[in-house]
Amino acid sequence: MALLIKLSGHETSTAYDGPEALTMLDAVNPEVALLDIGLPEMDGYELARRIRERVRDVYLIAVSGYGQPEDRVRSAEAGFDEHFVKPVDSALLIASLSRRR
DSSP, rough: HHHHHHHTOOOOOOOOHHHHHHHHHHHHSSEEEEEETTTTTSSSHHHHHHHHHTTTTTTEEEEEEESSSSHHHHHHHTSSHHHHHSOOOHHHHHHHHHHHH
């Protein structure tokens, strides 16, 4: 996904778990963050809450294998702005990122 985003003209940084993402947060100062819900060590919901505490205006996108209405409600409650279900439609993702420029 990072390669696809980079090839579409966006800068990317990748973290492989929640603690690493939080460590990178100050150095990267992202406009948009894609978070997998099923991250190791700290799930994407908790990571989203912690990011929101530190960076209010970041646009958070959940990436999940679950897309039922209750899953979308849970991601919204955690602070996500959008919720994409795997496999993510790359055209929809790129369109979403382009609107955030």
